[in-house]
Structures are given as structure tokens and as C-alpha cells.
Amino acid sequence: MSEPSSPRSYLPLIVAITGLGVLTFSLITPALPDIADELEVSRATIGWIQGAVAIPGIFLAAFIGYVYDRLGRRTVAMASLAVFGAAGTAAFFTRSFWPLVAVRAAQGIGTSGILSLGVILIGDLFPAGSERRWALGINSAGLTMTGMVSPILGGFLAEVDPFLPFVVFGLALPLVWWARKLPGPREGVGPGPPLRHLAETYDLLRRRRKLADFAGLLPFSTFALVVFAGLGFTTVPLYLEAEFGSPASARGLIQAVLSVGSTVGSLTTSRLTERHGPARVFTLGLGLTVTGFLVLAAAPALAIVAVGLLAMGLGLGFSFPLLQDFVTSAVPGTHRGAIVGVFVMAVRLGQSFGPVLGSAMADGLGGRTTFTIAGLAAAVVLVSWRPLRRLARRIEARTTL
Numbered sequence: 001m002s003e004p005s006s007p008r009s010y011l012p013l014i015v016a017i018t019g020l021g022v023l024t025f026s027l028i029t030p031a032l033p034d035i036a037d038e039l040e041v042s043r044a045t046i047g048w049i050q051g052a053v054a055i056p057g058i059f060l061a062a063f064i065g066y067v068y069d070r071l072g073r074r075t076v077a078m079a080s081l082a083v084f085g086a087a088g089t090a091a092f093f094t095r096s097f098w099p100l101v102a103v104r105a106a107q108g109i110g111t112s113g114i115l116s117l118g119v120i121l122i123g124d125l126f127p128a129g130s131e132r133r134w135a136l137g138i139n140s141a142g143l144t145m146t147g148m149v150s151p152i153l154g155g156f157l158a159e160v161d162p163f164l165p166f167v168v169f170g171l172a173l174p175l176v177w178w179a180r181k182l183p184g185p186r187e188g189v190g191p192g193p194p195l196r197h198l199a200e201t202y203d204l205l206r207r208r209r210k211l212a213d214f215a216g217l218l219p220f221s222t223f224a225l226v227v228f229a230g231l232g233f234t235t236v237p238l239y240l241e242a243e244f245g246s247p248a249s250a251r252g253l254i255q256a257v258l259s260v261g262s263t264v265g266s267l268t269t270s271r272l273t274e275r276h277g278p279a280r281v282f283t284l285g286l287g288l289t290v291t292g293f294l295v296l297a298a299a300p301a302l303a304i305v306a307v308g309l310l311a312m313g314l315g316l317g318f319s320f321p322l323l324q325d326f327v328t329s330a331v332p333g334t335h336r337g338a339i340v341g342v343f344v345m346a347v348r349l350g351q352s353f354g355p356v357l358g359s360a361m362a363d364g365l366g367g368r369t370t371f372t373i374a375g376l377a378a379a380v381v382l383v384s385w386r387p388l389r390r391l392a393r394r395i396e397a398r399t400t401l
Contacts, residue, residue, distance in 0.1 A: 065341020265317015
């Protein structure tokens with residue numbers, strides 16, 4: 001089978017596949033209050049529908065990354081798309097709460113594979129530096145544009161039937177055929193057993209003096225996804241319903257503003273980084289996140305809610321491409337699947353815990369108090385990340401001499 005001659009030829013396929021992974025979380029959120037009513041469960045409990053889909057990634061993402069290194073990108077991507085599409089579509093027919101949670105967890109197995117793919121492939125195909133940051137920005141922008149459209153679509157579909165958005169996940173099944181164009185297994189000696197492969201990845205990080213940064217990146221990624229997936233994506237529709245009486249279609253339209261900001265941030269990150277350096281851009285992203293949450297907490301009208309979501313989205317768009325750029329450059333391509341898998345584990349931990357925490361806090365404390373707590377927590381990270389990074393790097397320098 002002939003393969004595209006230019007790395008850029010792969011980008012539409014990469015964005016299409018990983019964009020489906022974004023649908024996992026953003027498509028359903030406007031329907032959550034209505035699904036809670038249909039299933040006769042509380043608003044505090046409904047966050048499990050979002051959290052369950054991320055739980056498999058906590059345990060499987062590193063292993064899936066290893067399998068990407070061993071079997072090649074194409075095989076794992078095709079299998080992940082098949083599982084994702086079949087389980088996601090099955091959710092439409094599952095009209096009981098705990099069986100729906102179980103089906104979403106099964107969908108999460110496929111999600112873990114397809115969401116890792118984009119970062120791994122861009123690291124394989126694009127040279128480190130501005131070209132790779134550009135590709136990561138395009139990928140992130142494509143994903144966030146999907147995140148912009150999907151809550152609007154999900155909101156309108158939910159007004160027909162709260163479960164109808166799940167049917168959209170069936171789009172993954174025809175993409176299995178398109179995924180045949182992805183690169184196959186690497187030539188040469190494949191990786192050894194999984195634990196040895198992970199140990200080699202750790203040793204590469206240590207010898208390259210990138211272990212401290214990677215170790216700090218993991219808890220930050222978990223925190224960021226608790227904030228965005230839980231206190232953002234999951235809490236916002238509950239907040240819009242409780243505070244403003246917004247129907248599902250309106251909730252989807254308002255929530256899409258977050259993805260508008262994230263798209264703009266992703267598209268401009270590479271240029272800003274070239275001009276100001278990654279540390280300043282990362283700090284700017286954190287500052288916008290803090291601002292967005294505090295605006296949400298005080299918002300007197302839907303227009304101000306949109307301003308807060310726009311700031312949060314910009315913060316996400318400025319921050320995550322930089323994290324992905326570091327992960328793809330930290331080790332050689334032979335171990336890229338493994339390191340991305342560990343990174344995705346941290347992301348999945350936040351995506352699992354965040355929605356459950358967010359819905360419980362919104363139900364118990366109210367949306368405004370929840371957003372205030374999130375903003376203050378993000379502010380602590382904003383003022384502490386640079387001093388903590390300097391300390392960790394000094395310790396790493398002494399231990400690797």
C-alpha cells in the first residue's frame with residue numbers, strides 16, 4: 001500500500017481519528033442533566049457517565065503505548081477505532097444507569113488508543129522544533145474545533161432524545177478502513193517485554209536530564225484535566241441549567257465557546273513560543289485559566305459566562321500543545337509510544353476523577369462556589385510551578401552527576 005509522501009499528508013487523518021476521542025467527552029455534556037432525569041439519578045451521580053470512559057486509560061494507556069511501539073501505529077489504531085465505535089454506539093441502546101457506565105468504560109478502552117495516536121505520530125513524522133510545534137498546534141486546533149461543534153450538535157440531538165448523541169460515535173467504524181493508510185510496524189528490532197521497555201524509557205529520561213520535567217508534568221496534567229474535564233466540561237452544563245434555566249441546545253452553544261478559545265490558543269501557541277519562549281506562554285495559559293474560572297464564579301449573565309469560558313479555552317490552548325511537544329521530544333521514537341502512554345495515564349486519571357468530583361461539587365456547593373475553588377487551586381499552581389521546577393531540576397542535576 002502506498003503511503004503519503006509528505007508528513008503533512010497524514011494530518012487530516014490524524015485529526016479525524018483523534019477528534020473522535022474528543023467527542024467522547026464533549027458530545028455528551030449538554031445532555032447530562034436530561035440523561036440524569038431519564039435514568040432517575042441525581043445530578044451528583046451523573047458525572048460517572050463522563051468519568052467511566054476515562055477509567056480504562058488509567059490502567060491501560062501505558063500498555064497501549066507499549067503496543068504502539070511493538071506492533072506499529074496502524075494495527076493498534078484500527079483496533080481502537082473498532083472498539084470505540086461499537087461500544088459508543090451501544091450506549092444509545094443502554095437505558096439503565098450502571099450498564100451505561102459499563103458500556104462507557106468499554107468505550108474508554110478504544111478512546112485510550114485513539115487519543116494517544118496523534119501525539120505519537122506527530123512525534124514520528126515531524127522534526128523537533130517549530131515544525132513539530134506547528135503540527136501539534138494544528139492537531140490541537142482540529143481537536144478543539146471538534147470540541148466546539150460537538151456540544152452544539154450534542155445539545156440539539158439531546159432535545160430529540162437524550163441518548164441520541166451516542167449514535168454519533170458510530171462514525172469511528174468507517175474510519176477503521178481509512179486508518180489502513182497509517183504507518184505500519186517499525187523496521188528493526190522491536191521492544192522487549194513491557195516492564196523492561198518502560199524501564200528503558202525511564203533510563204532515557206534520566207540520562208537526558210528530562211526526568212524532573214516529566215515527573216512534574218504528570219501531576220500537572222492530572223490536575224489540569226480535573227479542572228477542565230470535571231470543573232469545566234461537567235460542571236458548566238449543570239451550572240447553566242441551575243442558574244439560568246438553559247435548555248440542552250443553549251447549553252451546547254455556550255459551552256462551545258470554551259473550544260473556540262482553545263482553538264485560537266492552539267493555533268497561536270507555536271508563534272508565541274518562538275517569540276516569548278515556552279515558559280512565558282505556559283504561564284500565560286495558567287493565568288487565563290485562573291481568570292476564566294473567577295469570571296464564571298461571578299457571572300451575572302450568559303454573556304459573561306461565555307467570556308469566562310473563552311479565557312479558560314485560551315488557557316488550555318496555550319498550555320497543552322507545549323506539554324505534548326515536550327513528551328514527543330523527550331525520548332527517541334522507539335520509546336515514544338511508552339512515554340506518551342504514561343502521559344495519557346495521568347490525563348485519564350484527571351478525566352476519570354474530575355467529572356465525578358465536578359458533578360458532586362456542583363450539586364452540593366453550587367456552580368459558583370465550585371468555580372471559585374477551581375480558580376484558587378489554579379492560582380496556586382500558577383505561582384508555584386516555576387519555583388518547584390527549579391528545585392526539581394537542581395535535585396536531578398545532583399543525582400545524575
